[in-house]
Amino acid sequence: MMPTKTRPADAPRASGAPMPGRPGPLHPPVTRERVTLWITLAALVPLTLASANHIEFDLRSLGGGFTDVANLLARMLPPEVSEPPRILELLLETLMMALLGTVLATVISIPLAFLAAANTTPHPVVHRAARMVITMCRAIPDLVFAVLFVRALGIGVLPGILALGLHSVGMMAKLFADAIEASEAGPREAVRATGAGRLGELVMGVLPQVIPAWLGTFIYRIDINLRTSVVLGFVGAGGIGFALQDSLRGLMYESAMGIVLIILLVIAAMEILSIALRRTLLNPTDSGPAPRAIDADSAIRPPWTRDRRVRAIAGAALFASVAYSLGHLRINPLAPLASFGELAGVFGKLLPPSIEGVEDLLLIAVVETLAIGLVATVIGAVLAVPVGILAASNISPSRPLYAAARAVVLVVRAIPELILAVVFVAAIGLGPMAGAMALAVGTVGFLGKLVADSIEEIPLGPLEAVRAVGGGWWDTLLNAAIPQALPQLVGHLMYMLDVNIRTSTVLGIVGAGGIGFLLMESVRTLNFDVAGTIILIIFAIVFIIERLSAWIRKHVA
Template sequence: MTAGSDPSSSPGSSSPDSSPASRSAASTGLLTPPEPEPAASAGPAIRPPVTRNGVQLTLTALFGVVAVVLSVWRLDLEPAELTDAFGDLGRLLKRMWPPVFDDPGRIAELALETLLIALIGTVFAAVLSAPLALLAARNTAPNRAVQAVARGIITFCRAVPDLVFAVLFVRAMGIGVLPGIMALAVHSVGMLGKLFADAIEESSPDPREAVRSTGAGPLRELVSGVLPQVVPSWIATFIYRIDINLRTSVVLGYVGAGGIGFALKDSLSGLVYDKALGLVTAILVIIIAMELLSVVLRRVLLSPPRGDRTGRTAPRDPVKVSAPWTNERITRAVSSTLLAATFVYGFVLLKVDLRELLTSIGDIFQVGTRLIPPNFTLAGWKLFGAVVETVAIGVVATAVGFVLSIPFGLLSARTVSPNRVVYAVARTLIVVIRAIPELILAVVFVVAFGLGPLAGACALAIASIGFLGKLVADAAEEIDLGPVEAVRAVGGGWWAQLFSAVLPQLVPALIGNTLYMLDVNIRHSTILGIVGAGGVGFLLFESIRTVNYEFAGGIILIVFVIVFAVERLSGWIRSKVI
């Protein structure tokens, strides 16, 4: 088990006493009494024992490095080309500057429309996800078959990118905001359903048991025993998803699904770059505003309770027995009323027709059936090349993000950053990078570098730095400071503290998040093709545009398999590391 499975120790296993490594492995593995060791200077080198886990992880890491090298080679990324590209980008930015807001009223209207699409789509997704999550959670599912089906639906929704749904829905229902809303809703079920179900699985069984012991039935048991426990986590997930969907909804217009994206596409293809920068600025403003709003909402709705004073929590009126208006209750009432009002207002403003929603289900179903049976042969080897390119873009972007996010993240962690100025600069940079949707980056890079995978890889790489950087920073701020103090106590400097106390604690989070990032990047790189930034997306959108649904079905199936495989692989690696 321990030494035999490791190819590197095979010489040692043939002649047991020749290799120090094999001896230490054997003695730890088999619990034999320790052999008398010679004096210190002549003793064998002390090495960690070779374990099966260690070998598997080393091989996986090697595999990862090989994958990155192959991906770089596949995308023909050369230093000269990169420096050229940055020159192009500079020239483009010069032509964009200064931004022009030629019709502020129209821009504001489009921005509002974009925001409402994201909001309504997320609300729909939450409504669909709640029952689905109850069916998919281990502890609330009626039986294993239902659980497996519910999990399957959730995985499918997550594996098919939102823009693919958008293109299909536009095809089925025609151009408009409704296909955009539905695309966001269906794809978001993939994340909301999973996280909602996880929250249910983490809830305590005790209150449920108490409710059951009062004689309540299964439904009341769920509503009174489980729901109150998971609501805070569900709200946090919901708010987070609105943020994500807002970033997607700004590009929905690219496929005719409403929002500000169409105007952006229009001004870029009309080479009106200053106007495009105006639109991009407007997009950044709404995204940052939404981010601030969600920070406030999260703090207000999810903050732990303050210690209450006796008497303040007594009922206002002993006859009506209604709750007193505490600050918490007021904010909760105000924010839920606002959400409901905005939702209704959005329905009216966007002229969403619920009947149309119902009739469109038939159209969508029809398009869905035309994807089957999938056909892989139409583009021949071009399809294979495009799939490889998609994966390569995801791998390279993740690798770049991984390498650069470590310094970025560490410098923007309050506990690690050498001083306040560095901390502030690094944090701000991460916030700004995170605010830019990766498809907007891709759009700009395509204009600067021309069509091709370089634009897509750069866009995803930059987005990855922002995303991973923030996660690294958050993880670094949560580490146990005891070991840092211990290293300082033995006289270690900043670098020693970093390598001996900080980084070892960050490894699990870093690996877990990087694998998650790979998962996200591969999914995103399948839709980069829509803006001409490489990958299988171009073929996919072309095939839908030219009504080759079977071929589109084949591509969607391939994307699904790749995303699923990456998810399983990352799950396996995470279970080994953490």
């Protein structure tokens, strides 16, 4: 028998090795990356305070503004709906815009995602180029897309659909590519071993793995685009937002309130429907009929289980809805190609970029936009994290609290940020504070949902282990739930900063501060070269935040 090797008592231990008879380390070792990370996060506090001071953020000013808001709401009551047939038709247009815009984004995002995914891209240069295209689509606000398309194609729903589609590519293609990169290599290798080509490898080895995640993204994006399509009507891109703008401009506040309530009810209904669809399409409920002898035919074709039938019906309904929407709106899918010259002419005016006429205002506006986004994200996170925890079914202390938190998330998410900005502008006047408050409230709904979903997706083992040793609710939350969800929560926080900075560029249309005012004014006055400069600045900000977010997620575990 081989002699057992022993280590001398004074020999050095391997780094991180546990002491004999003692448990191993309960926390990861201190590294340069982790120290840098926590210093960066610690710097967030003074940076937020400095940003709040820069935009003259003062919660005391809200107290005096409540009277103005109350007066505005009093003028909006009782709500009324003038011309119900017209409102219903515009509402139908809005729903169809959201659907067609999301379908268009999906068609563009699928090939782009395969080019942008590191494990399927044909070349590193193609990978980087595809990622840049995705980031650019996300950096250009949907409202700016809509204004440019209206300039090229005229007023109507087609500019709105194209704006929703291109802007949605920034989110959908990124998430599609992330799902591809997370797919297992085994099925691809098995398909490759059969002699299939590259296309067959992607279709048979990758698609079956990523389709569930893609379906979830598609449903979620329809929900987002429904709220966004309301805003696009403000620039003539069709939908019910056009009627809302008319009512506000004409000081018909009762009619405006009636339209707002209709919008809220429809968005809330779509939110509930999207939750039901995600549960039905993404969570199998049965395993089909009882096992039987397998023949060649049944081995190739899977059984028609209840879930498969539901998904087939949903797919057919989607196809029928797209066909009906195109016919109802009288949209020729080839119209953008026929108008390619006009589109190229308008978008070509964005280059070369210029700062002529805004030299003294541009840097101030950029800093103001960053300050608005940071303050709104931090304030929104302080409110959203507790709401999200209570809205997570696996950690919420009681069913009533869970239902109340979910209701708060649902109601807040149903209100477009532009409408919130109008309310806060009425309360505290024009300026960046109104934009920061509107985005902070919107963050409660958006981030609260992300927090709740992240906590619900964590493994239940650590939660049950803490409860088994007598740990209370706080022990379970702090020692099991938060540590597991922390990387996702930090990622969501950085994503919200990205979203809020981009959204703040839209709120400038109602005087809520930031670079959005300069952007919209440059487009309105046909100074497209200045608009191009602002878009490039937004792109750079979004790209930097995205890289920082990826670095933080890598080192926060």
